[in-house]
Amino acid sequence: MTTTLTPVLTATWGSDRSWSLDTYTEAGGYAPLKKALGMAPGDLIQAVKDSGLRGRGGAGFPTGMKWGFLPPDDGKPRYLVVNADESEPGTCKDIPTMLQAPHALVEGVAITSFAIGCNHAFIYIRGEVAHVHRRMQQAVREAYEAGHLGKNIHGSGFDLDVTVHSGAGAYICGEETALLDSLEGRRGQPRLKPPFPAVAGLYARPTVVNNVESVASVPSIIGNGVEWFTAMGTERSKGMGIFSLSGHVTRPGQYEAPLGITLRELLELAGGIREGHELKFWTPGGSSTPIFTQEHLDTPLDYESVGAAGSMLGTRALQIFDETTCVVRAVTRWTEFYKHESCGKCTPCREGTFWLTQILKRLEAGRGTEADIQQLLDTCDSILGRSFCALGDGATSSINSSIKLFREEYEAHVTQGGCPFDHAASALFEYSDTPATEEAHA
Amino acid sequence: MTYDETTLAQLTEDAAAIIARYPVKRSALLPMLHLVQSVDGFVSPDGIQFCADQLELTAAEVSAVATFYTQYKRRPNGEYQVGVCTNTLCAVMGGDRIWDELSEHVGVGHDETTEDGAITLERLECNAACDNAPVMMVNWEFFDNQTPESAKQVVDDLRAGKDVAPTRGPAKVCTFKQVSRVLAGFDDGRADEDQGAGDAALAGLEAAKGQGWTEGAK
Numbered sequence: 001m002t003t004t005l006t007p008v009l010t011a012t013w014g015s016d017r018s019w020s021l022d023t024y025t026e027a028g029g030y031a032p033l034k035k036a037l038g039m040a041p042g043d044l045i046q047a048v049k050d051s052g053l054r055g056r057g058g059a060g061f062p063t064g065m066k067w068g069f070l071p072p073d074d075g076k077p078r079y080l081v082v083n084a085d086e087s088e089p090g091t092c093k094d095i096p097t098m099l100q101a102p103h104a105l106v107e108g109v110a111i112t113s114f115a116i117g118c119n120h121a122f123i124y125i126r127g128e129v130a131h132v133h134r135r136m137q138q139a140v141r142e143a144y145e146a147g148h149l150g151k152n153i154h155g156s157g158f159d160l161d162v163t164v165h166s167g168a169g170a171y172i173c174g175e176e177t178a179l180l181d182s183l184e185g186r187r188g189q190p191r192l193k194p195p196f197p198a199v200a201g202l203y204a205r206p207t208v209v210n211n212v213e214s215v216a217s218v219p220s221i222i223g224n225g226v227e228w229f230t231a232m233g234t235e236r237s238k239g240m241g242i243f244s245l246s247g248h249v250t251r252p253g254q255y256e257a258p259l260g261i262t263l264r265e266l267l268e269l270a271g272g273i274r275e276g277h278e279l280k281f282w283t284p285g286g287s288s289t290p291i292f293t294q295e296h297l298d299t300p301l302d303y304e305s306v307g308a309a310g311s312m313l314g315t316r317a318l319q320i321f322d323e324t325t326c327v328v329r330a331v332t333r334w335t336e337f338y339k340h341e342s343c344g345k346c347t348p349c350r351e352g353t354f355w356l357t358q359i360l361k362r363l364e365a366g367r368g369t370e371a372d373i374q375q376l377l378d379t380c381d382s383i384l385g386r387s388f389c390a391l392g393d394g395a396t397s398s399i400n401s402s403i404k405l406f407r408e409e410y411e412a413h414v415t416q417g418g419c420p421f422d423h424a425a426s427a428l429f430e431y432s433d434t435p436a437t438e439e440a441h442a
Numbered sequence: 443m444t445y446d447e448t449t450l451a452q453l454t455e456d457a458a459a460i461i462a463r464y465p466v467k468r469s470a471l472l473p474m475l476h477l478v479q480s481v482d483g484f485v486s487p488d489g490i491q492f493c494a495d496q497l498e499l500t501a502a503e504v505s506a507v508a509t510f511y512t513q514y515k516r517r518p519n520g521e522y523q524v525g526v527c528t529n530t531l532c533a534v535m536g537g538d539r540i541w542d543e544l545s546e547h548v549g550v551g552h553d554e555t556t557e558d559g560a561i562t563l564e565r566l567e568c569n570a571a572c573d574n575a576p577v578m579m580v581n582w583e584f585f586d587n588q589t590p591e592s593a594k595q596v597v598d599d600l601r602a603g604k605d606v607a608p609t610r611g612p613a614k615v616c617t618f619k620q621v622s623r624v625l626a627g628f629d630d631g632r633a634d635e636d637q638g639a640g641d642a643a644l645a646g647l648e649a650a651k652g653q654g655w656t657e658g659a660k
Contacts, residue, residue: 005650014644017634077465089529089568096643120465127513128569130582130621131611138633163463166625168472168511171567185471187510203466246572247531253573253645269649287530319531319572333530337567427536428576429589
């Protein structure tokens with residue numbers, strides 16, 4: 001064990017009333033805001049650039065650079081929009097962040113808005129998490145009352161309003177331009193880029209769209225200093241991040257660690273794979289990232305190393321499956337998700353995810369042919385890189401990678417005329433495996 | 443529109459409060475559709491017309507938006523929206539079995555409502571609680587680490603009119619109409635209610651403490 005955990009964002013989650021302004025302030029909260037208000041906005045942007053903070057929502061784009069892309073102030077509005085539409089299968093870090101420490105996000109919003117010259121920020125939260133809405137709405141209200149938001153914040157002359165906004169159930173709204181359309185009261189469909197949101201975003205005005213964890217990391221960087229942040233992580237992947245372990249793990253949960261920690265190290269802290277079983281496959285960054293196996297236990301979980309090993313760090317959503325799990329079943333279900341969530345704008349994604357699902361369901365049910373496997377790969381080729389956004393690309397990741405790593409398992413479904421796995425063995429509770437009715441999966 | 447005077451007055455007042463949150467009023471549409479559901483229990487034709495009138499849109503424009511999002515219901519919804527996550531991770535950990543047993547127990551399938559109007563069942567996509575799999579949601583509150591038995595018990599208790607607490611969230615699950623009002627951005631005074639952060643949320647923190655690692659290397 002060489003890498004230690006570094007709870008920063010998660011540090012107060014176990015505290016009494018951790019979501020309250022009092023608890024947050026006692027732990028040093030809102031001191032970074034006061035410090036930031038005494039700095040020049042340009043210096044704040046430079047500090048975040050120097051920290052090397054990269055977007056924690058999946059793409060890993062340098063946050064400070066994103067801020068720096070805004071055109072010079074023309075006296076008209078510019079906006080910060082927080083992407084709190086956490087929906088990528090496996091990703092479950094922003095929801096507990098907002099439930100347990102909503103003020104970290106509010107403070108991050110205030111500092112970021114001051115840095116980029118924004119007077120009205122929005123927090124777009126997926127609709128399917130009622131208590132998160134209550135906690136964020138209350139945190140914003142408390143922050144107004146304490147003078148951290150509103151007019152002339154702490155005598156700085158800086159004004160900021162924050163609106164908490166609810167989505168209504170659409171994975172695609174996690175894509176930043178679809179999110180902006182949705183926030184404008186439209187169907188959430190991605191826009192053609194360029195122009196990028198930095199130039200023409202919300203209401204066609206310059207806009208920064210940042211993930212919850214990215215924004216919530218800003219106060220700690222300003223408060224503790226750039227060197228504190230860059231002391232964690234690897235050469236090009238700086239700082240800490242929340243790693244979400246789920247699935248066949250003894251103690252699943254949120255583990256905040258420097259980027260570059262390995263799954264082997266994380267598993268050691270999480271009590272290992274569930275007793276009596278062994279690791280079969282896992283996603284490093286959610287269902288849109290190519291799957292890994294035991295071979296990648298020692299791959300440093302930073303942007304570069306995961307990329308070099310053929311996948312993506314994504315949202316550090318480590319979904320872990322043991323040897324009882326049928327990879328064809330797993331991939332089929334993910335593919336159904338992409339089919340359901342495709343917004344329908346681009347033909348390759350809309351039609352491709354439909355046909356992938358048809359083929360995979362046939363294969364999983366034991367009615368497929370050897371040629372279906374090649375057809376899957378060909379259909380993925382027709383989708384990858386051919387749509388406005390990355391949803392269709394994400395759909396191909398698990399298919400391509402699983403056929404490469406587990407082709408014999410696909411073939412076994414064909415030759416055996418059904419699934420060779422006992423699904424009951426994968427469940428976390430006991431039951432006898434009576435066959436599921438067909439309509440239950442319709 | 444068939445809203446009575448009192449209902450329409452309240453809706454109009456609430457809509458004005460929502461519209462005031464945005465620099466461009468069309469942005470109020472999503473929360474206003476939640477508001478409509480808080481009154482009608484679904485996105486009703488009246489509700490569509492109301493949104494259209496308030497935002498100077500056509501009813502067709504409002505419908506086009508409403509039909510895009512899965513949380514907006516096109517038929518009267520059950521008092522409790524019960525969703526079982528059957529995305530890959532939850533499905534594998536037991537979500538498929540929970541769904542099968544619950545659906546058989548309740549007697550309705552995906553996107554169907556019981557005759558008494560109490561329960562609408564849904565096969566959910568990922569609800570961002572994978573570390574607590576298998577997950578069930580009732581009116582968008584978290585029921586973590588479920589089994590077929592626990593899921594059926596929750597539904598039975600709801601139908602029996604008992605108060606039911608989620609595993610994370612407020613002291614009890616509210617109704618579909620009530621939760622829709624929260625999503626429209628109106629305070630129901632329950633933010634401080636709590637069932638604990640849950641073991642998974644604190645797993646890393648506990649592990650760090652166990653190793654004697656201090657917080658955040660500050």
